[in-house]
Amino acid sequence: MALPQRQTDIGPPHYKQFLPPVIEKNYGQWKYHERIDAGTMVHVAESGDKVYTVRVASPRLLSTDTIRDMLDVADKYCDGYIRFTSRNNVEFMTADESKVEPLKKELKDRGYTIGGIGPRITNVVHTQGWVHCHSACTDASGLVKAMMDELYEYFTEKELPAKVRLALACCVNMCGAVHCSDIAVVAVHRKVPVIDHDKIKDMCEIPTTVAACPTRAISPDPAKKSIKIKDEKCMYCGNCFTVCPPIEIHNPEHDGVAIVVGGKIGSLRTGPKFSKLAIPFFYNEPPRWPKVVAAIKNILEVYAKNARKHERLGEWVERIGWERFFKLTGIEFTYQHIDDFTFMRDTLRTSAAFKW
Numbered sequence: 001m002a003l004p005q006r007q008t009d010i011g012p013p014h015y016k017q018f019l020p021p022v023i024e025k026n027y028g029q030w031k032y033h034e035r036i037d038a039g040t041m042v043h044v045a046e047s048g049d050k051v052y053t054v055r056v057a058s059p060r061l062l063s064t065d066t067i068r069d070m071l072d073v074a075d076k077y078c079d080g081y082i083r084f085t086s087r088n089n090v091e092f093m094t095a096d097e098s099k100v101e102p103l104k105k106e107l108k109d110r111g112y113t114i115g116g117i118g119p120r121i122t123n124v125v126h127t128q129g130w131v132h133c134h135s136a137c138t139d140a141s142g143l144v145k146a147m148m149d150e151l152y153e154y155f156t157e158k159e160l161p162a163k164v165r166l167a168l169a170c171c172v173n174m175c176g177a178v179h180c181s182d183i184a185v186v187a188v189h190r191k192v193p194v195i196d197h198d199k200i201k202d203m204c205e206i207p208t209t210v211a212a213c214p215t216r217a218i219s220p221d222p223a224k225k226s227i228k229i230k231d232e233k234c235m236y237c238g239n240c241f242t243v244c245p246p247i248e249i250h251n252p253e254h255d256g257v258a259i260v261v262g263g264k265i266g267s268l269r270t271g272p273k274f275s276k277l278a279i280p281f282f283y284n285e286p287p288r289w290p291k292v293v294a295a296i297k298n299i300l301e302v303y304a305k306n307a308r309k310h311e312r313l314g315e316w317v318e319r320i321g322w323e324r325f326f327k328l329t330g331i332e333f334t335y336q337h338i339d340d341f342t343f344m345r346d347t348l349r350t351s352a353a354f355k356w
């Protein structure tokens with residue numbers, strides 16, 4: 001006899017509880033799908049059932065008012081069902097074809113941007129940034145907003161050779177999908193943390209702090225009842241700051257972002273790939289980060305112009321060679337690239353050395 005489901009606050013409830021009935025009925029029995037336009041697609045099941053999906057972008061900071069507004073639309077057209085994709089696109093699904101156009105009209109009237117389906121960019125997955133996380137070296141939501149404003153037409157109408165996934169992580173802890181996105185921004189600290197010795201004894205456990213450092217740069221400093229950092233061993237990861245806030249790693253003048261490219265999760269045509277370093281550093285330039293945004297647009301447009309149909313950005317670069325990628329995009333190859341292009345052999349070609 002099956003046991004009654006235990007009520008717990010650990011972990012999410014089982015996703016099957018939230019599937020629209022048509023999806024549950026045809027679970028695992030979907031035959032094909034077709035794109036209707038830049039923001040609408042239809043899935044057809046073996047049974048002949050259809051489900052129509054309208055995709056919209058979500059705002060960078062999501063208020064409860066906005067979520068309620070989305071739920072109103074879902075109640076009206078989708079029997080209360082709504083779905084957030086892993087990159088925070090919001091999908092409204094209905095089995096009733098006659099509801100699709102009124103749904104799209106209502107979404108437009110309420111100010112949502114429809115798009116992101118097919119060979120284009122989707123919503124950008126990103127992390128918390130200065131708004132919410134203690135480790136952030138950039139403002140995730142601000143930078144992504146600036147990026148999306150510039151790339152808007154690649155979400156709503158313009159097509160690319162294949163889909164392009166964009167991501168941003170606001171420190172190298174990397175809560176965003178930066179390592180496996182076509183073009184991604186990762187924020188970096190670049191200075192050894194500064195220690196406030198007076199506060200350490202009240203706020204930190206010395207063994208925990210020492211153990212938090214992945215490179216063993218931290219050791220106890222008994223004379224000061226504090227810790228010390230060996231500068232040359234520090235890689236500015238910020239782990240120590242996380243367990244011991246008086247070790248301050250933020251540095252408004254030296255924090256900034258790097259751009260990495262060529263990652264992907266899917267195994268269609270070629271296996272999943274890790275992203276690789278394209279541009280080592282830009283200073284933070286809030287509120288609109290013009291240089292970062294221009295660099296991303298340049299990479300996207302060079303890819304759009306040169307790649308073959310269906311070729312993901314990483315596949316294109318592997319076909320033409322990384323040397324040519326740097327030439328075509330006009331990105332300078334610097335000493336910061338060397339580690340990525342000589343030691344990460346599992347993601348680069350393994351036979352010949354990188355020629356630069």
Ligand code: SF4
Nearest residue numbers: 133135136170171175
């Ligand atoms: S990437 Fe880093 S700074 Fe950003 S939310 Fe995650 S831990 Fe915080």
Ligand code: SF4
Nearest residue numbers: 213234235237238240
């Ligand atoms: S920033 Fe990272 S590498 Fe540097 S001392 Fe702290 S934990 Fe160690």
